[in-house]
Amino acid sequence: MTGLRADRVVRRIGDKVVVDGVTLSLSPGETVGLLGPNGSGKSTLLRLLAGVLAPSAGAVTLDGRTLTEVGRRATARRIASVEQHADTRTELTVRDIVALGRIPHRRAWTPPTAADAEAVTEALRRTGLTDRAGQSWHTLSGGERQRTQIARALAQEPRELLLDEPTNHLDIQHQLDLLDLVASLPVTTVIALHDLNLASMYCDRLxxxxxxxxxxEGTPAEVLTPALIEQVYGVGAEVTHDPGHPVIRFLRPAAGDGSPPKRSVTSAASTAP
Known part of the structure; x- marks a missing residue:
């Protein structure tokens, strides 16, 4: 068995079950979207896949071995993750943050190599941060901080990339640019998203x-149906099928006067080509 896999994983916090028996197998190079409302377990599942959390039951394996057997350093060379929020009180530049992605590739107290510097420079270029490399982390906008964290993950040169709501704080153009970048990478990606249209456009499987x-679980066309959206999110929706992916149009609730629900496109990404 190759690649990253969650096999009937459970995660409990006290008496509460946060993730309950979830299985996920990943094929090389595919992009899998995690969908669900707040509190559905998306972030916790990503942290289990990254080895940040240990499952209460079940197992997360990498190439058939549990992450405990693989070890933290070897896991960190293979799997990079970007969480929703990141901050530091230390005065660091953008390049300093991105260079943290090279730590799993170096022995303790050894200086950066030419390969490390090249990986950092390439990650900055790919995320459009070259001109921000010397800028302080604390002066960045929310979107620039998110791109910096993704650049750090890219500098890690992973084979599996885990992203938790990476489009938060980004305007529409940067959402699309970022997901275009992620989709173009030669890695296996698991990405938690709230925007169903972005998930439809960029994910191979949901x-x-x-x-x-x-x-x-299935392709966007199989999964994103009006019945499923009503069941999971509690809202009405119309789903049409543009070439290549479904497009979701949400329905505003009825006004209470007997009039039918009003149509409203809630995601600007749904109008993108």
Missing amino acids: LVLRDGRAVT
Whole structure:
């Protein structure tokens, strides 16, 4: 068995089950989207896949071995993750932050190599941060901080990339630019998203969670149906099929006067080509 896999993983916090028996197998190079409302277990599942959290039951394996057997350093060379929020009180530049991605590739107390410097420079270029390399982290906008964290992950040169709501704080152009970049990378990607249209456009496969459990899994065309959206999110929607992916148009609730629901496109990305 090759690649990253979660096999019936469970994560408990006290008496609460946050992730409940979820299985996910990843094919090399594919982009898998995690969908579900707040509190559905997306972030916790990503942290289990990254080895940041240990499952209460079940197992996360890499090439058939549990992450414990693989070891932290070897896991960090293979798997990079970008969480929703990151901050530091230390005065660091953008390049300093991105260079943190090279730590798994170096022995303790050894200086950076030419390969490290090249990986950092390339990550900055790919994320459009070359001109920000010397700028302080604390002066960046929310979107620039997010791109810096993604550049750090790219500098790690992973084979598996885990992203938790990476389009938060980004305007529409940068959302599309970022997901274009992610989709072009020669890595296996798991990405948690709230925007169903972005998930439809950029993901090969979707896993939908609710209350910590897997509701359904499949291609965007198979998964993103009006019935599924109503069941999981509690909202009405119309789904049409543009070439290549479904387009979701959400329906505003009825006004209470007997009039039908009003149509409203809630995601600007749904109008993108």
